[in-house]
Amino acid sequence: MPCKHCEHCEIEHNDHHEYAKKENKLDIILYIIAIIFLVMSFIPVFVNMKVIFILLSILLSGYELLFNGIKNIFKLNFKEDTLMTIAVIAAFCLGEYVESCLVIILFRLGEFLEERAVDKSNESIKEIVKIKADTANRVIKDVIETVDVKEIKVGDTILIKPGEKIPVDCKVIYGETQIDTSSLTGESKPIFVSKEMEILSGGVNLTGSITCKVIRDAENSAAAQIVDLVYEATNNKGKTEKFITRFSKIYTPIVILVAVLIAIIPFIFNLDVKDWIMRALIFLVASCPCSLVISVPLSFFTGLRKNI
Numbered sequence: 001m002p003c004k005h006c007e008h009c010e011i012e013h014n015d016h017h018e019y020a021k022k023e024n025k026l027d028i029i030l031y032i033i034a035i036i037f038l039v040m041s042f043i044p045v046f047v048n049m050k051v052i053f054i055l056l057s058i059l060l061s062g063y064e065l066l067f068n069g070i071k072n073i074f075k076l077n078f079k080e081d082t083l084m085t086i087a088v089i090a091a092f093c094l095g096e097y098v099e100s101c102l103v104i105i106l107f108r109l110g111e112f113l114e115e116r117a118v119d120k121s122n123e124s125i126k127e128i129v130k131i132k133a134d135t136a137n138r139v140i141k142d143v144i145e146t147v148d149v150k151e152i153k154v155g156d157t158i159l160i161k162p163g164e165k166i167p168v169d170c171k172v173i174y175g176e177t178q179i180d181t182s183s184l185t186g187e188s189k190p191i192f193v194s195k196e197m198e199i200l201s202g203g204v205n206l207t208g209s210i211t212c213k214v215i216r217d218a219e220n221s222a223a224a225q226i227v228d229l230v231y232e233a234t235n236n237k238g239k240t241e242k243f244i245t246r247f248s249k250i251y252t253p254i255v256i257l258v259a260v261l262i263a264i265i266p267f268i269f270n271l272d273v274k275d276w277i278m279r280a281l282i283f284l285v286a287s288c289p290c291s292l293v294i295s296v297p298l299s300f301f302t303g304l305r306k307n308i
Helices: 006-040 044-074 080-093 097-129 222-235 239-269 273-287 290-306
Strands: 135-140 143-148 157-160 170-174 177-180 191-193 210-214
Touching: 006 044, 006 097, 044 080, 044 097, 080 097, 080 239, 080 273, 097 222, 239 273
Parallel strands: none
Antiparallel strands: 135 143, 135 157, 157 210, 170 210, 177 191
16 A cells, blocks of 8 residues: 655655765765776786785775675575675686676676666655645635645635645636646646536646635545655565565575585595686686676666656
């Protein structure tokens, strides 16, 4: 069911957003420094410092991913970041220093783009919330009083003046006007309403005053339902995201188990231990869904950007 505490959700959402914004600035600074170290590793003058520079680049750009991945390994909690961490460490151990660094760099780039898209969508959500009116003009025996929209009940008579938002879903009983419904339908052309016509909350009265009878209270009106659905959509995981989470819990331990089996083969059949451990590490790197993990945030960013 849609959330009925949107104001509370919005406050918590904004607080979390501000905190995340501060953290994001620090991450961007560290990310830029990490790229500088990566670039410096290609300069011939620093050839002896190449491994150190790349290691610093990995730690600065992917410290959070690596920390969570290593922590999950000890907890036997297998997620996407666990396999990513193993792949980065394995690639580094194989001497593929640049490749291990690029995995982190590109992954973080995807995350930054995704965060930017989320910020843009948050601004759009704030605009959507504004379609709800805070007050309404209730008419009782020819006396007009401005009250909180939550006090308006079904059957009440309200007056909507030019320039005011439609506070609740209602039916016109007197007057005629034009209403801007672009916030609800996206249609820029105003609609004409007159007696006996129903109008939805969220629109804006443009020309004349109209007297209306309330047919749905504030909680069940169109504007509130739209806002509730938006918050519900942003707080719930999609089917694809749920599938990826379930899939990673199965895929990751299987890959790690196969890599361990490859590593212990030489001990069973008296083969070259170093060669088979190397193969196990290569298998881990090849099995890591780096391209998928990197491409998902980029696809998410592109999809959101087109709809903002």
